[in-house]
Amino acid sequence: MIKFFRKIRQRLLSESKFSKYFAYAVGEIILVVIGILIALQINNWNEKRKAKIVEANFFEDVLLDLKKDQDRLEYYELFYTKRAEYLDTLLTYLRNPQKTMGIDKFQQYVEPLYYTATPTSYSTSFESAKASGIFNDIEAKDLLKELSQYYSDFALMANNFASITRYVENKFEPIMYNFPEGNMNQNTGNLVINEENTQTFYNKIASIKDNRNIPIDYEIILKTPRMENYIIGDMGRTSNAIGKIKSRQEKLQVLIHKIEERD
Template sequence: MIKFFRKIRIQLLSENKFTKYLLYAIGEIILVVVGILIALQIDTWNDQRKTKIAEEKFFKNILLDLEKDSEKLKYYNHFHAKRIEYLDTLLVYVRNPKRSMGIEKFGKYAEPLYYSVNPTIYSRTFESAKTMGAFNNFKGKELLKDLSQYYADFVLIENSFSSITRFVESQFEPLMNTLPEGYMTENTGDLVINEENVQEFYDKVASIKDNRAINYDYERILRTPSFENYIIGDMGRTYNALGKIKVRQELLNRLKNRIEQK
């Protein structure tokens, strides 16, 4: 092709057809420019195609992460709803001194309060894309902004859950430490909700026979004003956690719907 154009140029010059040569040269320049523009457009289309594929893959993986988050939030909701149920039961007995709870029932309802939740978030897809700078070429800017806020707000869940944990450690455990734990049986953990199986722990404790003659004065703890204060404080923190969980679930569902409708 280059030899062909060169041959035409030489022929025009040799025939002293300068005007035609000039027009030809301009035409050749235009042809080259058009070729470059087409090549650039093809590159642009190719880059846009790759970006679109990357963006679609990103949101597909985000949906998978949000689904995992959703399952976790369901667990957190169940955990804290049952915690309120146990606290409510204990408060009923605290405020009704004529009702006898019994050490076994007291142990079953008090034992779950030792447990709290360490929240987990599935943000690897988002953080990886953010670190690689992939968002710069994505079109869904508003959706990305809302996703960014969703992951940033996870700290609200963390703070709420850690507040319960600190309260357990600073208030509940010191109160319960005044009661010997020889009353524990393999059934003490029946109401415990935990992601890991803790039954082996209760079986182990129950397998060691307690030959002490101990009066398990749980009534003393029930009648202690600080125990009522603890129950109410824990209940307030737990309701706060449930509120944070509900808000996050609603936001998660809105994000999922928007991504699925893209």
């Protein structure tokens, strides 16, 4: 093809047809420019196609992480809702002297209070994409901002969970130091909500018979102002935790819907 155009140029020059040569030269330049533009367009189309694939893969991975978050938040909601119920029960017996709880029931309801939840956020896909620099190629900027805010807000829930853990360690456990654990049995941990298998632990404790015959008056602990202060403080923190969990669940549902409806 190049030889063909070269022969035409040479023939026009040898025949001194400068005007035709000029018109031909302009036409050749236009053809070259058109070829370059077509090549650039094809390259641009390929780059956009690749970016679309990267974006689709990113949101697919993030959606999987968000659904893991969804399951985790359901666990947290159950954990703290039950905690609130146990605290409510203890406060009800504490404030009603005529109601007798019994040592076994008391042991069952205080045991779950030793446990707290560890906050976990499944943000690996988002953080990996952020570190790799692909956010610049993603067109859904508003959705990226919402995801970024969602993962940043995790600290609010994590801080609340941590405050409950500190409160248990600093307030609840000292109250219970003087309470003998001789009444722990296979049923003690029935109300405990925990991801790990705690039943083996309670079975082991129950298998070791307590021969000390230590008198246990649980009401001395239950009906003291110190215990009441603790229960109310824990109820407030637990209520706060439930509120943050529900708020995060609402934001999560919106994000999942938007990602699923993208296409």
